[in-house]
Amino acid sequence: MTSRLIDAIAGILDRQGIENGGIETPVPGLRLIRTHGVVPPRHMTYRPSLCLIAQAAKRVMIGDSTLTYGHMQSLVITVEVPVLSEIIEATPEKPFIGATLALDPDIILDVVTRMDKTARPGGPAGLGLVVEEVDERIAAAMIRLIELVEQPAAVEILYPGVMREIAYWLMTGKAAANVARMVLPEGPPRRIAVAIHHLRDHFDEPLSVGELASLAGMSPSAFHQHFKSLTAMSPLQYQKHLRLLDARRRMLTEGERAGSAAFSVGYESVSQFSREYARMFGDPPHRETKRARMALAGALAGPRAVAEAL
Template identity: 45%
Template sequence: MAQFAGMQDLIAAIERFVDRQSGVSPYATPVEGMIVMRSDHPKPPGHLLFRPSLCVVAQGAKWATFGGERLEYRAGQALVIGVETPSIGRVVEASPAEPCLVLALELDPAIMRSVAQDLPDLPGFAGEPTRGVHVTDFDGPLAACALRLVELCDTPEAVPVLRPLILREIAYRLLTGPRGGEIARLTLAGSPSRPVIEALHWLRERFRETVRVEDMAAVARMSASAFHRHFKALTAMSPLQYQKRLRLLEARRLMVARAFNVETACFEVGYESPSQFSRDYSRLFGAAPKRDVAELRVALAGARENVVASAFWDGPA
């Protein structure tokens, strides 16, 4: 398969790194906030909670859904996640001869803001509320940045010095690229998206509680109707759908990682009815809680504890 410009060196660097690793993908790296993934075959959908991050495909293809929207990204492209949001993701193109190779990197909000404030011509904020997730090409200078990050794994002592510089260049390339205005709206304090993101963080801390849209709108200093419209544009789901997804992901994590039983997990995440919890859980994950957790534990057997991300990682994927 033909590769985009700049991808071949990145593919080779990722393969060299993976060949030195033991255990199963995903692989932690010496570069804080960066993991590497290799898949030799297409995978079933996995449920994740993304933090602001980049998910770069060097080879193969993936898709991710946010609410009712599906985004596909393949070799030479990256998924740019600007806001913390639940998602369903899947590797759709991979083989032993040409595995799917992915570099996932957390974005540093402080670095993004610093770079944005240094730009002489900052992209404007005009237009409708922006989507918090999009796909962008990741070739040329951006691919070179990704390559330097992977190569840093060979010299861990250089990471504290060089990582911030490379992240600044990535921020610059993203902010001055074709989607720079959308990224700036998710980054800067003065943008119209920031109050909604602040309310989203407020909900994240209180998702176990009974929360009304009006409460979140008050945090964002907006009317309930305007807030609902901006929130759905940003996350592709309503505030209550977002809260429900957070509850179910956390319940799944508690049952798999901490051996909570179904009823205990149900009440821990804020549900009042175990039967309603089981219905919502089955609708999202495709199986009743006990069956899903049992199957997930088998699937995760042998995976290192710090990278059980394939099931419910609170980070890029």
């Protein structure tokens, strides 16, 4: 199964002429990735998805937690969360090869509600990122999805069924409780997700934990507890990550100066912004963005160029 999965991903990338990089495919939410070298840490936002590694290895840091996964393992993500991600194993002879598939909440909810209640995964949902071994049934379904990449006319007809199959088998794995709670309206993760979406859309505004708790239908103390359990960070830390990520995007892609970017994302003090930026990215804004531009310009076709997609 491993060699079939590697061949399926590599074959598509070969025919697309991509040695190092990732591609969006006609299959909803499916990305295929290959890189022939390690990729340094990059801050980014993960969204609910199944991230599968067919070869090599990767490390993800979220809050105070570190997750490492590799050959025929997957990371099941059921919460939108900022992370630090890096590829820690990859060589020209044995490149990193993987695929990510966005989880379809409508299909997952349909699968969960069709299951007998006694068969639904029990227990509380934990951290919204779980590493588990790749189930052979999920691997086989992923191969069928990858085969649809070059059959776009079949995608609309066949994708829902294969995605439903993947959702069902996820309900039998280590991340089952997380996947179910992600879509069930009565569960804390689903209610926390409502607050996260509001925070994402209003991260540049003053944070009110009470308002977020009210959106989630919880007391402030219960909200804080569930939020940290799910994301490994407090609401304030989460907001700070979103602000700094957007400020970096503004400086890198829109050419904004540090002071302007700081005010745009909600900071009232440029010095505080510079301190927190340096703490998160390793250097003050001007130096870090200059280094990032040089790295991207000098390695557009290399492993660094795919860092933001991983």
